[in-house]
Amino acid sequence: MGHRWDFSSVLANTDALLVGAIGTLHIFAICLVLGLSLGLVVGLGRYSRNGWFYFPATAFVEFFRNTPVLVQILWFYFALPILLPFEISPLAAASLGISLNSAAFSAEIYRGGIQSIEPGQWDGARALGMRWGQVMRRIVLPQAIKRMLPALTNRAIEIFKMTTLASAVAYVELLQQGKLIASLNFNPIEAYTAIAVIFFICLWPLVQLSYLLERRLRRDE
Amino acid sequence: MYRWDFSPVVANADLLVAGLLNTLKITGTALVFGVALGLVLALLRLSQQRLASWPAGFVIEVFRTTPPLVQLFWFFFALPLIVGIEMTPFMAAAVTFSIQSAAFFAEVFRAGIVSIERGQWEGARAIGMTRSQTLQRIVLPQAVKRMIPAFMERAIELMKTTTLVATISYADLLFAANEIAQKTFRPLETFTVVALIYFVVIFAVSLIARQIERRLAVSGESTVH
DSSP: OOOOOOTHHHHTTHHHHHHHHHHHHHHHHHHHHHHHHHHHHHHHHHHOSOHHHHHHHHHHHHHHHSSOHHHHHHIIIIIHHHHSSSOOOHHHHHHHHHHHHHHHHHHHHHHHHHHTSOHHHHHHHHHTTOOHHHIIIIIIHHHHHHHHHHHHHHHHHHHHHHGGGGGGGTOOSHHHHHHHHHHHHTOHHHHHHHHHHHHHHHHHHHHHHHHHHHHHHHHHO | OOOOOOHHHHHTHHHHHHHHHHHHHHHHHHHHHHHHHHHHHHHHHHOSOHHHHHHHHHHHHHHHHSOHHHHHHIIIIIHHHHHTOOOOHHHHHHHHHHHHHHHHHHHHHHHHHHTSOHHHHHHHHHTTOOHHHIIIIIIHHHHHHHHHHHHHHHHHHHHHHGGGGGGGTOOOHHHHHHHHHHHHTOHHHHHHHHHHHHHHHHHHHHHHHHHHHHHHHHTTOOOOO
16 A cells, blocks of 8 residues: 555656557557458358358357457467468457457347348338349348447447457557556556556447447337 | 478377366356356445445446456556555456456346336335345346346356456466467467367357257246346
8 A cells, every 4th residue: 555656657658658549549440340341241141041151151150259359369470370471460460360259249240130120121122123232231231230339339349448459469559558668667557557547538438329329229119 | 281280289288278277267266256246236336325326337337448458457567566465367367357247247237137127126015025135035036037148148258358367477278378389389289279179168158058048038038138
């Protein structure tokens, strides 16, 4: 007890934190786009009645949902390069792990959302002469997206939190910079507290947004 | 073409077994404390007293909205300096994952408790039960049944999250993988085997969870998420 908090050594390293923040946002953006778009493809595969789409998509989802992300990241970083003729950067390894993991989780959100649309919508659109792709794009997905929005927002929050795992392969992001500041200034208390506060401040509005979306959805339905 | 050779990994099977046991140990510890503390947090959060519900809500929000790895580093590197006691990696991990999963379990408990119809509370009051008697004898037994799927899902998430302990050198399964990969120069085989071990264990638990969920659905029981 009796520790005297002194954040000046953290504030003196604002530039290092800024570099970390940019790194975090960089990998977050990559994984968000890759994860959610690949998730839609896999989700459609899971929804398909054609075994050639259904089984690979299901195997993908089961594998990536039932193994830890950190194991996936380390596999891409240490194991995959053995099979490839080139090196894998920390950013590439972490992005691959987080994106594929998020794709597997968001695939189930997409599938659930699409399945929640009443069959009558399909029948009606087909009766108007629309093809499968048209029905999906113009009728089903626009309605399903609304129902999926709270879950997808939660996924985005999870992705943001997962980006810290990139520090395990020494990718320069916020937590990695926190480690650096702590070891150079011998101030782990302030350094890690500052990192925790930064993440809380970034994520809290997103969490509130997801609550708001959930409430609105419940009210509308 | 790369020639796969699993024999160096098989030769280190003892490290893998020890690692898996440590993974189960930290998961089990955090699960027990997490559930117990989660129930306490949920009850505090549902309390009419602001002085109880507000701090509980704060703890739940903080631990749900910050990354687990940041929490782990904070409890391992920062907390021991503040309170002046040494923390082993196991202690730090147990504290972090207990509180973290408690925050998630609290929300599961809360959803389960509020899902029980008001009539149940009123009925219990009418026959003279106190609030805590109603909770213990009427509400929780019904709520727990509805919470089982969400509860199992959290337990699976917890087991996956425990891999983070490898970063503070607790000898779990992932840490063993790192060690074997470095020792044998066979990262491909080692990490593949370890990924498969995780998959087998976690997938088995997932299948059991789905089976239970299906049985609950058949019996017409509603569930919370």
